[in-house]
Amino acid sequence: MSSKVSYEKELAFQADRRKATTEFIKIASDLWYDKSIEIVLFKNQVIDRNVSDIIHLHEYAGEFVQKPISIFDSVEILRAINDIALPPSKLDIGKLTYEYHSDDNNFNNVKAFVIDKLKNANEANSIKAKDVVLYGFGRIGRLLARELMSKTGKGNQLRLRAIVVRGTPNTETLEKRASLLRTDSVHGNFMGTVAVDSENKALVINGTTVHIINAQSPESIDYTKYGINDALVIDNTGVYRNKSELSKHLKAKGIGKVLLTAPGREVPNIVHGVNHLNYNPDKTKIYSAASCTTNAISPILKVIEDSLGIKKGHLETIHAYTNDQNLVDNMHGKYRRGRAAGLNMVITETGAGEAVAKALPSLKGKLTSNAIRVPVPNGSLAILNLEIKNQTSLDGVNTILKKYALEGDLVEQIKYSLSKELVSSDIVGTAAPSIYDSKATIVSSNGKNIVLYIWYDNEYGYSHQVMRLAKYISKVRRFTYY
Template sequence: MKIISDLWYDKSIEIVLFKNPLIDRNVSDIIQLHEYAGEFVQKPISIFDSVEILRAINDLKLPPAKLDIGKLTYEYHSDDNNFNNVKAFVIDKLKSATEYKAIKPKDVVLYGFGRIGRLLARELMSKTGKGTQMRLRAIVVRGTLNTEILEKRACLLRTDSVHGNFTGTVTVNAVDNTLLINGTTVQIISANTPEEIDYTEYEISNALVIDNTGAFRDQNQLSRHLKAKGVSKVLLTASGKGVPNIVHGVNHFDYDPDTTHIFSAASCTTNAITPILKVIEDSVGIKKGHLETIHAYTNDQNLVDNMHPKYRRGRAANLNMVITETGAGQAVAKALPGLKGKLTSNAIRVPVPNGSLAILNLDIKNKTSLEGINTIIKKYALEGDLVEQIKYSLSKELVSTDIIGSVAPAVYDSEATIVSDNGKNLILYIWYDNEFGYSQQVIRLAKYIAKVRRYTYY
């Protein structure tokens, strides 16, 4: 625990165990994560081995990085490991880190401060480290700013009914309209339109604006952010029209941040299902399918029965299951063009505040089995381009509250998978934290756009 803390706060090196964060975890958490890791790879993952690998990492001169000691431990005990010395093994595995170029920090502005905006603020501030990646410089809101309003916004950042208390400090400076978050000053700006803001007045330049208001969704509307002084890139936290819709890990490399200025991070549901659909399409092929998402209620719905622009959403969200539409099935095709026209989709909003479930009913091209499809998805969750996106669950007791706080946008329920007798139809259950898990995907994409991705070893 001490080495993990020292690596993070002194060297900006984040340690994870098969994608699970280890910073600020207690003893029980770490023991349980090692037990999960051992069951996941079907080999013992010893805490003593983890400590030896951490000591070796701590002795090396490395750039800011994110390192998975679970993968390192697994590989150290693999049959093709020719090293008897832990330090020599770690040096060999991380040798490419010496070629990693220094990162130029990126100024970030959050345009909007709702559910996703506050989670992004928490993540940006808790992962600031030495400020070598993204620096939250400002938050844009609408309406009057005064001591009472600022304190209310600060309180919403400090406490959250779903995600708990923020493990940091937040204080208000009403004179300068700023929040002091973990000792870092963040400017609060009131504006009615994006183009009226001059960010350079606050010494913000070449900034990435993350728009989480949902008010601007197409190319023309989002371009308004680029008219503001001090802005170079825009990222929408919803599906966009006429702009690249990106599911990080699946299609982010298709767009060059040097030439593309506006991005969409798609929707939470799209980020949950697309990585799994890519695995299925690449491995056994998809003929057609249907997506049904059992989704937590959102702020768009009414707390009590009242008028609403859309049918059914006007009924009380905390009392009803509400059938509504979702564009996730069509949105998948923007990231995976080969699936265009192959998926239908619908949604049911249910009375839980967070934690959703996507059910994929797929007709596939090549025959498989329950063991076969689980083995395929486990492999993708363990190695390759989708390790951040897919978490493989072994639990027989998994329910929606269990996935709150998951850093992966897709939690694959291996115990719930159904394969037809002829091996040509799959029913897959994909859990997702539609707030926190999605926010992690937004952060990953933001780092790619800002070109501040650290050296990683997964």
Template sequence: MNSIKSYEKELAFQADRRKATTEFIKIISDLWYDKSIEIVLFKNQVIDRNVSDIINLHEYAGQFVQKPISIFDSVELLGAISDIALPPSKIDIGKLTYEYHSDENSSRDIKAFILDKLKDANDSKNIIPKDVILYGFGRIGRLLARELMAKTGNGNQLRLRAIVTRGQLTPEVLEKRATLLKTDSVHGQFTGTVDTDFNKKALLINGTTVHMISADKPENIDYKIFGIEQALLIDNSGVLRDKKGLEKHLKAKGISKVLLTAPGKDIPNIVHGVNQYEFDPDSFDIYSAASCTTNAIAPILKVVEDSLGIKKGHLETIHAYTNDQNLVDNLHGKYRRGRAAALNMVITETGAGTAVAKAIPSLDGKLTSNAIRVPVPNGSLAVLNLDISTKTSKTAINTIIKKYALEGDLVEQIKYSLSNELVSSDIVGTSSPSVYDSNATIVSDDGKNIILYVWYDNEYGYSHQVIRLAKYIAKVRRFTYY
């Protein structure tokens, strides 16, 4: 009899929890679409997530901070956020819930607590929306388009206005472009709608017109005829890689800033969260977002360098194969990359060990690096073998990195994993560029050598870093509370 009552209680609790989660989804949707306030849960996106996703994210959050993070508390705090006037913002409800239940806040009125925590929000500057052009429409370009359109909201930050591709634009080509945006073998279906209008030579993404422009010479394009002014152009074509080449974009009518989605020569190479503040958007017009691997390792290396000091080290990246490799054995400009990508592990080079010094100058000359391309289409792993200046332990280094993942300037960049079962497919779709595998960490007996394992979605995580940097360059970064 007692077991039946217990079971009935469990059912009632689950029903109440799912009902509260439905309310959570409604409130975050209202905040986003009515007030341009984006809610995240310890950096995890919750917009357009279902009930089970939200419950699972609360479970993860509780494990992460080692305190219960209740959906019922989240709903109550969200209600208080809804009742106050806030500018466009990005707010971590997990962090707020955790802080509310700390000893000094647990007896406070919830609204008073929220007002105190978000008191700086109204000091943020007015945001002028920025038009965005995607120059190229490959793997990264399409993920950028998906994310920009999914997070357009009221359009008060980045507005995707046009996509530039090479070659003639025919109805068939336009339809194929639309299909590639809608469906993806790795990342699944786009959650919105994609239609075509060949008369306008445009894609209609979520009902919004995005012009498709065919051009071979970037300097000859007149974006102003489409009503595009002072735009940020994101070059993901892979063709132009240096300052001289990228300056061609600035000669086009309607472009004011350029961001390259690859390592660049003679231009600032930025890992957002690490070194963006060293380059004022009012002083520079061309930027590089570095590489996916550099974005994965730089946040972790910065934590180790700042906390323990790095004497020297080696980076080995176990990287998903890419489009530049051959599907079957054939001639290739680089050694080994000509062998069938889906059948071989391929040793090749990476410049990430050198490139990371552009973001963290104190590491110049301290790191060597290499890469192994492996037969997975996405999801990579960086292994950092580091000799450090200050003795540590596995518990100590994990505690340090967990602190940086929870608070400070790198919370968007580092996701701290507690899983003993983490594999590459698990991190596909992760917006953080660095997923720190805490259970895989190895520390030598003398505490002076550490081996850290950092997973990264080399497509999706990197794309989010590009967008974070784009917002900084365009000066449309909202008030954030992490």
């Protein structure tokens, strides 16, 4: 075959692939906006992605499962999903495509295969939409607002109704808050619209009114005046940390539950996927989503503890600087954090080692921890140096982590990286709180000591863990197929 003929075939294939990808995007969008069925590809979101993004995600998926994941197959399965009656759901098209081509698939017909795989969907409990109030509008608060509004769909899960801020809302402050929501120096532009309604002291986000409320204390607000009832308040201020302080939210009219986006005292500290099922949403009203670092390391530590056993270990987190540090050298309540964040690596403490024990009691007293803040605005790395009980190998560790990333209760939490070139900027915008760097793992010659490198977007990945926990405690989790 001549090189010209071969080249023409390649061009034709690329055109067909891009055309199929366009259909993939349309069906996925229709499923989401018409039926509240969210499609993901091995945990990666596909809504608001372009053609090149979807093609790259399919290439990653094929490399991950070591079997081609074709866009043409994905489209065929999406068509079948669109043709059957399903409740609001979250479905992994990558897993479905992989299973369709597995050796134990006895179906020759795609629609029959999809019906069989999703046969339990209609047994899922019906859900009632939950109003949400963001108490605070900082880094995490704005990311939560973005995610809540971009994933509102038909509004049958979490509905952002209000944001509580300091200072009386006026045209100028509303415009400033709108601008901060529209654009972000780390995470880019918000894929939606944000307008200001000065008369009603509100932001209109994607055409939906979100009230901006000023309050001096949580208990002083009457949310029912805004049509808000039995809401979940997500406190992202960091001001209130213990049970008595957080209980003030429950004294406000219209609030039913509280979720803190920081480590809490005297309240359950939850890492979704690890210990959230230990608490009944019908009986527990106040929760903490722990810290970003705790959410990054706990899923990995659970896998290692359950599979190999942990004798002891040390955690070192190389963490992006935060708003708690100084921009230039100045006085600070903690040693070293007063030095310019953008110019220095700063040794500081982290409570993540002890906090893990709240999610994984078997690790109590087994881990030490410390932190180094470094001059990057986002994207962090946890290094786990562990002495394990059962001997293993590099292939053994990677096989274990890959299995958990592909199936089971931690698929939302663990992303398995195959890249030899991964750096911190690459992981910004990753929804999984734990990104396992399979190419960096070290195993000692005796197989009893391992060093694991866990990347995490300390803002975006953590925000998604907050969202997962919020859905659980609000009882609006849909049928999922991972």
